[in-house]
Amino acid sequence: MENNTVNFENVFNDKIGKNEYIEPKDWMPEKYRKTLIRQISQHAHSEVIGMQPEGNWITRAPSLRRKAILLAKIQDEGGHGLYLYSACETLGISREELIRQLHTGAAKYSSIFNYPALNWADIGAIGWLVDGAAIVNQVSLQRTSYGPYSRAMVRICKEESFHQRQGYELLLELCRGSKEQKAMAQDAMNRWWWPSLMMFGPHDADSAHSADSIKWKIKRETNDELRQKFIDKTVAQAEFLGLTIPDPDLKWNEARGHYDFGKIDWEEFNNVIKGNGPCNKQRLEHHVKVHNENAWVREAANAYAAKKAKAAKGALVA
């Protein structure tokens, strides 16, 4: 007689092998769950922390149209944070715990938001380069093996491509404008290019989490593959704007069919990750401060909901 005991791990591996989604109630290896929580929460926190550098320009946006676009975009980012927190909660962790991990430093967010948004063109550069880099990664993640994460990514990608276009269009206006406007755009390009390349993470050989993530199809392409894709599609866009990419080693390699590019400053990358970026303290302290200062609002909402629930129950009993 055959053994009727189901081997959960085999079922899981079988699904991964067949490119089927893993759903919240399915058995999954503990490390798969942990890896997902780490990655999805980092993604959620990035959306939320990213609201700070962009929000910094809402009140100074130089036209009503741009102000409306920026507000709508930041609202979308908040919405992405919400889908992602929800996707993460399906893995058995609460939002409260996720935020606690952000505040203690146990959970990370994308290092890119530890750089400051200094001039108006930065809003364009964040849309074009930062969201552009994020899209390359997120398009790939639409095929991630965890169902709720994949579905969140499909929704997010639609909105992110609008974000990227608005950023590019903002820069195009500046690049076709006055000398000062063009200088503003170039300055933004100079500051955001390298950090955008770093967004894809360390080289594959140095990436601590990559192997398992690829095996389990959480990640579908490696850091280096995604980074190359981003560079290849962005160079022509920069040329069209008339902006110079701040990399003297950047050149088309006919044999590879890709752009070669210069050495990434991993020392800077590692320092920003460790907390030494220009805005690490500012971003996190702001989140903690706002969260703590408004604790009374959340307590009030809970107390009110509890009162109403009790009253409704009382009415039902009576």
Next chain:
Amino acid sequence: MSNNSNAALLEFVLRLGDNNLILGHRLSEWCSNGPFLEEDIALSNIALDYLGQTRILYTYAGTLEGGKTEDFYAYERFEHEFTNALITELPNGDYAHSIARQLYYSVFADLLLTELMKSKDATLSGYAAKAIKETAYHLRHATDWTLRLGDGTEESHQRMQKAIDDLFMYTGDMFATTEKEKSLVAAGIAPDVPALKAAWTKKVESVLKEATLTMPDAATWQMQGSRTNRHTEHIGYIIAEMQYVTRAYPGNKW
């Protein structure tokens, strides 16, 4: 249309537009400062509604003045030329203060827009029909939060009562009118704004009562000034911030 009635209409349209711009500016300051993510999004959303309404109104003002752009009104006027109600320019304060302002203003806007939908001016009645749908949501949001904070915890109750009391002296100014505006009322173009006060008081009173809060004394002295170019000090900082880029780099397109 005669020059006089055109000037009156322009003044009225700008009053509505300025209220929306300045309150939207204040609400947008809550972005990444909200008590939790859902509220951050809700407040940005309301700010965006106000901004959308501003653009409709400024665009209309531009046609009345023969070709000025929406951005002219936001970026090229000086602070004393803005005619927003004083309550819209006050700093946000704590969450209770922002909610109290949203309650006071949303009840006002809802009543105003209900009347404005009957305007003989098709642009204004069309604007009101669109805007009232948004305002109904703003009013629900403000009402829900007034109830939660008023009838939540001891601390939230105290904060909400303080906010309601602190802001009450600025509410009368929302109803201020001008001689020009009165001529529009007679022509069926603008609603009789001061006449909305009774219905406003009744509605606010009923929400506060349900929220276990006390309505401030009707005899409270009321600050005035928005129709006579007497702002609070706060407007200067709002305008300086809003216009910084366009004033630093004049004559550019953005």
